[in-house]
Amino acid sequence: MNWKQLALGAATILALAACSSTKPAETAAPAPVDNASQNSGAAAGGAQQNGAVDPLNDPNSPLAKRSVYFDFNSSSVRASEKPTVEAHAAYLGAHADRKVQIQGNTDSRGSREYNLALGQRRAESVKNAMQVLGAKDSQLEAISYGKEKPKSTGNSDADFAENRRSDIVYQGQ
């Protein structure tokens, strides 16, 4: 393990500690927002022993798909999306140390807060399906970005469909 990996690991531990807090914390200034750790391909929290490849980092694994798409006005996991949910649920079932955040998104205009709740419903839908399939509640957090972070900003049906989505984000990735 080199210094870079060590630093990344330390940053991850700090990030995890920050995320797991459920009590109000006093802070004097806005926390700096750092996207670097999220984009790094090396899974700092999941260093593999004996040189084995973590299927999470295998681009040919079904785990490479991290988005679950929804029909218009729907929060049900549709049949075409079930393999993605099943793959991640199975992986989490076999890796009790792994945690994911499921981030719901919406396409529609209208109230930001109502859209946040609609996105939450999509995230909870994926979370519930994963629990049924073997992941534990403690491994899963469903949150929502509502309409605040559209992946596609256009107004076509394809853009809207792209935004009707729950993203599966592994902690430490």
Place this chain on the structure above:
Amino acid sequence: MRLAFFLRQRGTACLALLMFMLPFMAYSEDMTIEFSLGANQGQHPIAVVPFKSETSGVAEALTPIIKNDLALSGVFRMVPTEGVANVPFTAADVKYPLWQAAGAQLVAVGSVVPAGGQFHISFALQDVAQKKTLTSGQFTVGADRARDVAHTIANMIYEAITGKKGIFNTRIVYVQKVGPEYRLQVADVDGGRARTVLRSKEPIISPSWSPDGGKLAYVSFETKKPVVWVQDLATGQRRMVANFKGSNSAPAWSPDGSRLAVTLTTSGNSQVYIVPAAGGSARRLTNSGAIDTEPTWSPDGASLLFVSDRAGGPQIYRISANGGDAQRLTYAGSYNVSPKVSPDGKSFTYIRREGGRFRVMIQDFGNNDSRVLSDGSYNERPSYAPNGQLVLYASEQGGKSVLYAATTDGGSRVKLAVINGSVQDPAWGPSSNP
């Protein structure tokens, strides 16, 4: 009818009213809100004569601010002063026949005089037909307080003519998006003196004023999830007050400032909870298997309105602050969201989606009559002025969002045009200033 009221309005304004902007709050230099006189059809024609020496010494000329405020109210119509052969600075200087000929019912005059490092500002409002003073004021302030005096003078004029409390010393909050950055902005009601109280690369939504105007609650995604924060505006100190597993959102202060209604998802769906304003454990208020969100308190604190899709689409409901059964308030339309109760508790404003438009509505609690306040194609998050006479909301135009203030009788609306970025999630602050 107006006369009796006018007599009560005479007097000198209190300087304590003006002491609300703290010196160490830096104003943001790149904030570029422009105020435009969109509505100028008010029933009271008024000539506001530029004050003597107002462009030398004090930080900002007073009469442009006064005129903007008065136009914003929807009550006044500005009479040009340029062509009139009379430039009065005191009540005694006013040549009434000339102003009568110019079409003015009212003339405002004043002066700015240096006084030992400070400035002495005098003002009087004259009734042209009766040739008499309706209200007047004397102020001694530092150069940087001229803007506060201008808003106070606008309040005095507004109160003298309408009998209602002025709102020009209040502030508004909104989120401005500039490139990838979200900025939580606090500004004077006319968009002036805007400053950034929080910057983030992640979304900031749903700012809500504490009843004393000293704090803001809002939702920030800076920790990669929606968390409710409370920030003290004077000190900049901020803390998480709802950071439970799942999403934390939609903060609304109780009228006594001790609690916040918030939306949490710990039950596996979005439900309304009450948390102490300083943070702590949450008490569940609503109990449904559906989405319950966007809580807002009645002014007496006895009940809350919220949005629920328990009957299918989102509709507005009322519930006791102690919980229990909720009563549905909106039936017309399939999408009614973002309620706010009026300061007198008699009506509420909200957004209705109808025919692809998101309209600002006002509805009475008594008879449930609703009317359209603004019919633009896309509007969001209406909130009342503290005097209940205006509603602030965000509107989308040409791919950008702008702020509007509309009179609650629907007679007029004024645009706060934003040049850079877009503005969203506005909220009108309370009348009290710390």
